[in-house]
Amino acid sequence: MEAVLLRARGVPDSRAIATYLAAGGYEGWKKALAMAPDAVTREVTDSELRGRGGAGFPTGRKWSFVPKDHPGPRYLICNADESEPGTFKDREIIEHDPHQVIEGIAIASYAVGAKTAYIYIRGEFVRWARILEEAIEEARRAGFLGKNGLGSGFDLDVWVHRGAGAYICGEETALLESLEGKRGFPRLKPPFPAVVGAFGKPTVVNNVETLACVPHIMTRGAHWFASIGRPRNTGPKLFSVSGHVNRPGVYELPLGVTFREIIHEHCGGIRGGRKLKAFFPGGTSAPIMTAAEVDVQADFDACAQAGTMLGSGGVIVLDETVDMVEAAANVAHFYAHESCGQCTPCREGADWCKDILDRMVEGHARAADPETLLRICRFSSSGMTICPLGDAYALPISSMVNKFREEFDRRIGTATPLPQKKLPVLPWAGPRPGFGV
Amino acid sequence: MSTRPLVAARPETIAEVTFDATLEERIVDLLRRYPTRRAAILPVLWLCQERYGWISPGVIRAVAQRLGESPAFVEGVVSFYTMYYTRPPARYVLQVCTTLSCAYCGGKELVEHLKGRLGISFGEKTPDGEFQLIGVQCLGACGGAPVVQINDDYFEQLDIKRLDGLLDELTGRR
Ligand SMILES: Cc1cc2nc3c(=O)[nH]c(=O)nc-3n(C[C@H](O)[C@H](O)[C@H](O)COP(=O)(O)O)c2cc1C
Ligand code: SF4
Ligand code: FES
Numbered sequence: 001m002e003a004v005l006l007r008a009r010g011v012p013d014s015r016a017i018a019t020y021l022a023a024g025g026y027e028g029w030k031k032a033l034a035m036a037p038d039a040v041t042r043e044v045t046d047s048e049l050r051g052r053g054g055a056g057f058p059t060g061r062k063w064s065f066v067p068k069d070h071p072g073p074r075y076l077i078c079n080a081d082e083s084e085p086g087t088f089k090d091r092e093i094i095e096h097d098p099h100q101v102i103e104g105i106a107i108a109s110y111a112v113g114a115k116t117a118y119i120y121i122r123g124e125f126v127r128w129a130r131i132l133e134e135a136i137e138e139a140r141r142a143g144f145l146g147k148n149g150l151g152s153g154f155d156l157d158v159w160v161h162r163g164a165g166a167y168i169c170g171e172e173t174a175l176l177e178s179l180e181g182k183r184g185f186p187r188l189k190p191p192f193p194a195v196v197g198a199f200g201k202p203t204v205v206n207n208v209e210t211l212a213c214v215p216h217i218m219t220r221g222a223h224w225f226a227s228i229g230r231p232r233n234t235g236p237k238l239f240s241v242s243g244h245v246n247r248p249g250v251y252e253l254p255l256g257v258t259f260r261e262i263i264h265e266h267c268g269g270i271r272g273g274r275k276l277k278a279f280f281p282g283g284t285s286a287p288i289m290t291a292a293e294v295d296v297q298a299d300f301d302a303c304a305q306a307g308t309m310l311g312s313g314g315v316i317v318l319d320e321t322v323d324m325v326e327a328a329a330n331v332a333h334f335y336a337h338e339s340c341g342q343c344t345p346c347r348e349g350a351d352w353c354k355d356i357l358d359r360m361v362e363g364h365a366r367a368a369d370p371e372t373l374l375r376i377c378r379f380s381s382s383g384m385t386i387c388p389l390g391d392a393y394a395l396p397i398s399s400m401v402n403k404f405r406e407e408f409d410r411r412i413g414t415a416t417p418l419p420q421k422k423l424p425v426l427p428w429a430g431p432r433p434g435f436g437v
Numbered sequence: 438m439s440t441r442p443l444v445a446a447r448p449e450t451i452a453e454v455t456f457d458a459t460l461e462e463r464i465v466d467l468l469r470r471y472p473t474r475r476a477a478i479l480p481v482l483w484l485c486q487e488r489y490g491w492i493s494p495g496v497i498r499a500v501a502q503r504l505g506e507s508p509a510f511v512e513g514v515v516s517f518y519t520m521y522y523t524r525p526p527a528r529y530v531l532q533v534c535t536t537l538s539c540a541y542c543g544g545k546e547l548v549e550h551l552k553g554r555l556g557i558s559f560g561e562k563t564p565d566g567e568f569q570l571i572g573v574q575c576l577g578a579c580g581g582a583p584v585v586q587i588n589d590d591y592f593e594q595l596d597i598k599r600l601d602g603l604l605d606e607l608t609g610r611r
Contacts, residue, residue: 085536085575123520126589159470165519181478183517242538242579249580433448434494
């Protein structure tokens with residue numbers, strides 16, 4: 001398909017506003033400003049655009065939840081936290097085409113009546129935060145942002161807000177807490193951010209890629225957008241592909257392409273002529289799929305039907321040399337580290353999964369371990385946690401145990417007893433100057 | 438290679454902190470962006486880390502006082518996030534990604550090599566204060582696995598030879 005979101009990749013000086021304008025940039029913004037805000041939202045609803053941040057929620061519908069009669073400010077947040085393992089697509093958009101994101105932010109802010117927008121970007125992305133800041137400044141100087149943008153009477157400020165290292169701050173309510181200057185603890189929903197969001201005001205949180213789709217919907221129309229992909233799964237999608245493929249990278253493909261096409265055609269198959277063993281379809285928070293499931297279509301509904309999720313579209317490919325117990329331990333380490341600690345099933349469960357899997361990897365598996373892992377995961381994914389991270393570790397780990405059970409059982413047959421336990425040692429990074437300790 | 442070394446203020450020099458005019462001006466500029474003073478905590482901490490190299494208790498007290506928060510609240514925020522240094526960092530902080538795609542595409546080997554070459558494990562600094570090694574979770578650059586972040590910069594598609602070349606370059610610059 002024709003490149004849409006990545007059309008600037010490979011174009012010289014692609015980040016400059018002049019390049020963007022020459023390619024028809026900010027035309028969608030002009031068009032939106034000539035419409036009523038509701039009509040803009042309707043156009044996005046008609047395009048059937050679904051959120052690219054992970055949950056696939058219809059974007060137009062999300063915008064329509066913002067109360068119309070609310071006095072006082074509302075906010076728009078662009079979620080550039082990009083922390084789901086296996087996901088690196090938002091960075092690709094920002095690297096090549098930051099104005100596309102800023103134009104999307106402007107249109108979305110206008111549609112929901114936000115006069116302030118924040119881009120929450122993960123702290124490690126220093127270079128990409130700078131790129132965005134420069135682009136915002138360019139757009140402001142060109143009169144697209146700021147007071148009375150394009151003479152429309154609409155004021156809009158856009159600010160970049162850097163996170164500081166915490167996966168959980170990609171979750172929208174944790175993001176809001178973090179933006180407000182607090183620890184990134186997710187909030188109970190409802191109320192949803194569209195009603196009570198940043199600083200207690202109605203707020204829309206959208207992913208970078210979602211917002212980057214919006215200018216194209218404005219200029220080329222909802223019907224054009226909906227003609228790409230399949231019904232209810234429309235539009236171009238960026239797939240971040242990593243792991244054991246010959247050509248890892250970000251690929252722009254219509255939703256509904258199969259994982260076989262992504263892995264074997266676009267990415268040139270498995271490295272070293274080896275065989276595909278398994279893959280995560282949408283970051284490690286999505287249940288794993290086996291090589292036999294490679295013909296599933298990569299879109300929201302087909303993945304859900306296959307018992308997994310498209311998530312962020314981060315495809316992690318594992319070849320036949322990968323030991324699933326080890327891979328599960330690696331996944332567990334991530335979530336044990338990133339759980340914010342508010343809920344017991346998540347905080348304790350992820351940690352126990354990590355400890356059990358580490359012990360299995362070290363050769364001391366116990367007969368009850370696979371069932372214990374499944375039990376912990378069932379508890380954590382039973383709706384007893386504040387945010388979806390409780391499911392995000394439990395579903396992939398239980399899927400790995402279930403789909404590759406014989407590898408977990410094999411560990412039991414060859415296990416040696418656990419050596420006498422050493423006393424735990426306080427992880428000590430040295431004295432902290434100024435505290436006298 | 439344009440990676441700038443980190444310069445950490447000596448602890449006794451930032452036991453008590455007063456913001457100078459330049460810093461104060463930038464804080465005022467930040468405060469304009471948010472409806473509450475509290476929201477400026479993360480960006481002000483970033484400013485301080487840029488200036489002093491790390492976040493000492495003295496810095497925490499100064500930030501708290503400037504933004505009308507208790508030091509305990511600011512300390513709570515600092516400790517939640519992984520990127521604020523609560524101890525003076527080395528000149529070059531090597532953050533090696535240990536998550537799935539990197540681990541399986543050469544990352545494990547890089548980690549072993551780095552530990553051997555520098556003689557330190559995760560969380561430690563070399564005695565000369567030159568390098569610090571941290572194992573981190575996915576850096577959002579998995580297509581370029583294995584990935585190492587050195588101070589603010591990303592280095593992707595590394596192998597042992599290239600990484601050694603980078604470290605040689607950094608040490609040679611002393
Ligand atoms: C644990 C967790 C981590 C998340 N991380 C991200 C992230 O890094 N980037 C992102 O855009 N959305 C992330 N999300 C999804 C957000 O909560 C939110 O649904 C999304 O930003 C909404 O944007 P969209 O409707 O455009 O997809 C995460 C969700 C959870 C539960
Ligand atoms: S589920 Fe986990 S990450 Fe989410 S709020 Fe609870 S403890 Fe925190
Ligand atoms: S797994 Fe290393 S950058 Fe994502």
